[in-house]
Structure formats: structure tokens, C-alpha cells
Amino acid sequence: MTSLPLTIRQELPGDAAAIERLHERAFGPGRYARTASRLREGAPHDPGLSFASHVGTFLVGSVRLTPILAGGGPGLMLGPLTVDPAFEGRGIGAALMSASIEAAREHGHELILLVGDAPYYARFGFKPVKPGHLILPGPADPGRFLALELKDGVLAQRNGVVAALR
Numbered sequence: 001m002t003s004l005p006l007t008i009r010q011e012l013p014g015d016a017a018a019i020e021r022l023h024e025r026a027f028g029p030g031r032y033a034r035t036a037s038r039l040r041e042g043a044p045h046d047p048g049l050s051f052a053s054h055v056g057t058f059l060v061g062s063v064r065l066t067p068i069l070a071g072g073g074p075g076l077m078l079g080p081l082t083v084d085p086a087f088e089g090r091g092i093g094a095a096l097m098s099a100s101i102e103a104a105r106e107h108g109h110e111l112i113l114l115v116g117d118a119p120y121y122a123r124f125g126f127k128p129v130k131p132g133h134l135i136l137p138g139p140a141d142p143g144r145f146l147a148l149e150l151k152d153g154v155l156a157q158r159n160g161v162v163a164a165l166r
Contacts (some may be wrong), residue, residue: 005055008096060092061081066079128143128147129142
């Protein structure tokens, strides 16, 4: 964990512009073409499950959870998880992940999906989704399509399309 004076709190409406600038710096304009971004288009993230991290007044990280439909039932799509490149490697991403997962648990959610780096997310309990089990609305590397069951056995009960909840 970082020795910086780091604050993690629920995302506030006033954070939106700074988070958008952070996403631009971290991911560039190609971020909109990604399959996970397609799920989030036009579907608002849940501010009660989304967090921002600050060093002083400077926003250095963000994580968002967006409600989705996953194989016929409710779920959440995590992302993007973003840390300012100047602050990477200091535990900020892990702290944001822990906050969002715990909030999802506390709110009674059963399943979180994401498209991301399996070795990084494995430490939080994410595992690859069996190919063909859940189907994303666009291309994604099957080894990067991951799920975290917040309720044991829920993934086995889900089969089919993953779609935005509008």
C-alpha cells in the first residue's frame, strides 16, 4: 500500500470530469471500442458501488461498477479500474478493488464480471468464465473474461448473453 496520504471514498457527481480525464490519460481514445465499454454505453454506473481515490485534492484513481444482465440474471460489470500512471504500483488499484467488491457484497449483489488481466484480478477471487457460458456483446480474449461470485454457485446458474441494463 502507498505511504501517500490517500483517501478512498464513494464517487461523487463532481468527480466525473476528473475521472473522464483520467480515463483519457490511461486508456486513450481507443477505450470506446472495447467490448466492456459497449456494455457501459448509455447505462449509468452505480455511484454507491463506485469509488474514487485522491492524494490531497488530486484524483489519482477510480473504479466503477455498472449493473448488467448476465445470462438471465442481474450482475455487475467492473470497470474501468484506473490509476493515474504516475501513481501506479502503490496499491491504489487494489484498495479501490477491495472497496468496490465489499460495497457490492454489502448491497447483496451476487456476481461481478470484468474483462482484464487474469493474474492481477485473481488475487481478488476472479476466475475465467468458461468459454461459451456467458456471451459478451463483442470480441474479448476468453482468458481475460473473468467473474467473481459473491454468492457461491451463482455462475453455474447463469448461461447466455451479457447485456447492458437500460
